[in-house]
Amino acid sequence: MTAAGRAHSAARETAARETDDGGQEPGAEEWGTNMLSVRYGAVLALDRVTLRAVPGEITAVVGGDGAGRTTLLRCVSGLVGASEGEIRTPGLRQIGYLQADTGMYPDLSVEENLAFRATAFGVEPAAAGQRVNDLLERTGLAAWRQRLVRQLSGGMRKKLGVIAVLLHHPKLLLFDEPTTGVDPVSRADLWWLIAHAAAEGAAIVMSTSYLDEAERATSVLVLDAGREVAAGTPDEIVAAVPGAICVLNARPRQDQQKMAWRRGRQWRLWCPDGNCPAADADTPAERGQAQARIQPDLQDAVTVAVLARELDTARDGQLSNATAKGGVR
């Protein structure tokens, strides 16, 4: 770590102690990135992204395809170097990284995969044994120990992958989409495993495209096209929505469409200046359309953050750029 990096992380720790959010032991180390940028040729995959990973806490990295979630996790794992900015990690052997494809060997059994992983990380089989038994038992994998990994369902494979990266008790855990495509019963097991690791004191970063899942994390980082569009606890992100959001019962007018989106049978309209089209509208149709403002939830807040980013990009005169970006989602 550079001197500047040390100074920065010392300042961060002091700040964390002073604000004392109750989740951090005094002096506990914090991992993550500071103003991290990554370029692949001409493409800016990550643009000044700051990620906090705190021991005993879960940070959810949220975004759609191409938002930069995987690149961010790969950087923190040490697989990709930074173009600019800073990465703080506890060192390669203290990191557990579960890639989206889990990295389990399909032609080895559950047991063989775990033994292989334990050996690779220098964990004594005897030491790993009881813990592995408990975790396999708790997540319904115990009966599958002798099965080949390619015979497992997607959910079982993900659970095995998580157990495998927990084996060497890493201080920092990186999970890339641990629950994507997994059914709710396996998802509950996966969440339990992740909470279990957090309870043991690991710092956890997990990526997801589902906000109901992000809502369960201690803090959330929302990425869109490589940039941070919102960060904080779910409550903080909701509280930070600029202006107001109101519900429309009818299709938004032409001039409202850029600021409106649909949820179920209703539309939501973002009013950046805080003035919702209210009962003083000109026509009966508009009066019928407008409803009182609502208290946004995390889904509204993230939608607004992405919308605001789109409008900013368009306003910067990069219209062609904005279309391309809108296209890759």
Next chain:
Amino acid sequence: MNDMLAECTEVTRRFGQFTAVDRVSLRVARGEVVGLLGANGAGKTTLIRIMLGLLGVSSGEVRLFGAPPSRESRRHVGYLPQGLGLYGDLTVTENLAFARAAFGNQPWHADLGGLQEFAGEVVSRLPLGVQRRAAFAEALAHQPGLLFLDEPTSGVDPLARARLWETIQQATDGGAGALVTTHYMEEAEECDRLVVMANGRVTAEGTASQIVGDARVTVVQADSWAEAFGALEAAGIPVALVGRTLRVPETATAKVAPALGGVPARIFETRATLEERFFQLTRQGQERAAG
């Protein structure tokens, strides 16, 4: 005119000894979005295959547009599989042309809004988000009266999801009906009505709020959530972490307090979420099936 686009009545499908779908009745009316929820193995995929006319029933009856599934009804059905169903080696334009030819002499309107610049690209080289929009355009281009969508917005951000759902809702505003299979609650909340399946059977039906009903969970707020988590785990009580609070979906509040031992905590009950209720229903279904 019959407003019922799809109607399953007491449909059962067995594979040997195994009953994949067990006396399921389900309806999709004009203009309606029905969400079909279920864990893996609940029978959703089998039911969809039956409704598409790809699988026969062991007993019961299926009607699409008032008649048994047929080649004719298939022309008026739009299907978006989870894997999107595009040919990876063809361009977007070629995929659409292929689908158009398959559907024959029907009104055709492929909405390529925003996709024009990708139209000539080979699908497998496009980002997933673009592939998904191309698949939507293809599934809707023959203006189907009935849509079957399998986790249509998996893996996209909330704004992109809202825009894809706008496409679905526009079709249903125009009178189409949609059956959406999912196990994500954000998608479920977009639906007008939900049908929950577990182990081949329908275990609940109604709006999200009706399905949750008066189901409750126990909430534990401890100074140290990790300590409370450890204590409940040691007592064998399944528990979920949400932020810094714990939620216990399947254990009575009265049993939670003693299990905490001496860990100081505030314990109270609250209404279950749709996901928690869904989880309870699925567990009950599995226990019933296990005997």
